[in-house]
Amino acid sequence: MDFTLSEEQTMLQDSVRRYAERDCELETRRDLIAKGGFDAKRWSAIAEMGWLAAGLSEQHGGFGGGLLDEAVLLEEVGRGLVPEPLRDCGLLPARLLAAHEDLLAPLLAGEVVYAIAHGEDAARGRASWVEARAERSAGNYRLGGRKTRVLGGAAAQRFLVSARVAGDADATEGLGLFLVERGSAGLNVRDYRLVDGTPACDLEFDALELPPSALLDAEAGAAIAGLMQGAAVGACAEMVGAMEQAIWIARDYLRTRKQFGVVIGSFQALQHRMADCHMALEQARSMLYRALSFVDGDASARAVAISAAKAQVGRSAQFVAAQTVQLHGGIGVTDEYIIGHYFKRLLVLEACYGSSAFHLGEVARSLREAA
Known part of the structure; x- marks a missing residue:
């Protein structure tokens, strides 16, 4: 590619x-x-x-x-x-x-403004696991269940909600996609911000009545699974950009901050840390490119490549975030200095759409099944 x-x-x-x-x-x-x-x-x-x-x-x-x-x-x-x-x-x-x-x-x-309400606590990263259910009721749908950590949700006027219209929570079929308006009777919204300031919310559906027209897709499972894969790739790309900028900010700081009469960037131990950060960044970039090369290929190979990328990019992001903040010392964790904002953003992105640990487990599972 x-x-x-x-x-x-x-x-x-x-x-x-x-x-x-x-x-x-x-x-x-x-x-x-x-x-x-x-x-x-x-x-x-x-x-x-x-x-x-x-x-x-x-x-x-x-x-x-x-x-x-x-x-x-x-x-x-x-x-x-x-x-x-x-x-x-x-x-x-x-x-x-x-x-x-x-x-x-x-x-x-x-x-x-729309937000996608798909994630649930019990899913633990699995895109197909949905317990929220939409039952037919007098020609309408009655929606029940909860959605958590709806990214962007605190800013949204409408929600695209996944809910079971048939099958068990882990079924590959029977997953519907519904349009729900903020302010609907039976919809309880708890708005909040994530640690990096991202607007988010939790949704609770208390026998929420929806007309048939609210069902946008009665078999949205494949579309949502593909969307979550694309979201993971997007998070990887965002982490690569944030890591690169965090490294440049740390480099500039090491070139200007003086201790013992010299700039601290002259200390070999700190130079080694910066070299390690660059290696972590390039590992992440390579895995992102590899995942992108699979987007039009075999579905199972694509899923493994994306999980491998999210696992490695997330681990690199955690390392670079920690190192660049520590290279700044105490000022690195203050709200008045930019590097702390990159630190928090990278930690949030690592956790979005399946953590590094989850995706590493997905890669391991695929290897076991192929053995």
């Missing part, structure tokens, strides 16, 4: 980088997080730049790209620490709504 960026991808990359440099400075980020982590005017500006359609075909208003285009965008999002939930409220919902033009259009225009 050729990873040389096309002219359109280079323009997309430059667009995100300019936005991050101009509108995502530390003080702006801190103010936005203090106000809840989301601003409607900023979201509309992002929509006008076309980023929300980066992974869609031209038929659906996109660039005609796919996961590679999304990875290009999200790597820059990670590098610039862009606070908006681009992946969770833009790219992922857009892919699920590609066949629903009436719902997709306001999303791409930045007029309506």
Whole structure:
């Protein structure tokens, strides 16, 4: 697979980088997080730049790209620490709504914010495990259950909810996708922010009545599984961008901070730490590229490649986050200094869409089954 960026991808990359440099400075980020982590005017500006359609075909208003285009965008999002939930409220919902033009259009225009409510505590990273259930009731659907850690959910006006219409919690079939409006009777929402400021929420469905038109797809299992794989790749790309920038910030600090009359970057032990960080970054980048090379291949091989990437990129992210903060000393953990924000963002990304430990287990399971 050729990873040389096309002219359109280079323009997309430059667009995100300019936005991050101009509108995502530390003080702006801190103010936005203090106000809840989301601003409607900023979201509309992002929509006008076309980023929300980066992974869609031209038929659906996109660039005609796919996961590679999304990875290009999200790597820059990670590098610039862009606070908006681009992946969770833009790219992922857009892919699920590609066949629903009436719902997709306001999303791409930045007029309506969607979030995907799929994860549950009992799933423990498994994309197919869903206990929330939608039962038929007098021609409607009655939705019950809970969804946790809905990324971007505190900013969302609508939720795309996965729920069982048939089968057991771990069945590959019988998984429906429903549209639920915030404020619906029977929907309880608990908004909060993650440690890095990402807006999120938990949902509880108390016999929530939905009309038949709320069911967008009665067999959405395969689409959601593919979406979660794409989300994991996107998280990897964002981690690679964030790691690279964190290393550059640490490098600049080591070149200016003085101790014992010399810059601390002259100490060999700290040089070794920086070298280790660079090796971890390149390992992560290689695994991201490998996963992207499998996106159009065999489904089982693709799943293993993505799990292997999420496992390694996540482990690299944990290492780089810890090292770059420690190289700064006490100032590294203060809210007034940028490196601590990268630290928290990398830890959140490592945990999203299956932790490193979960995905390492998935790779091990595939090897056992193949033996």
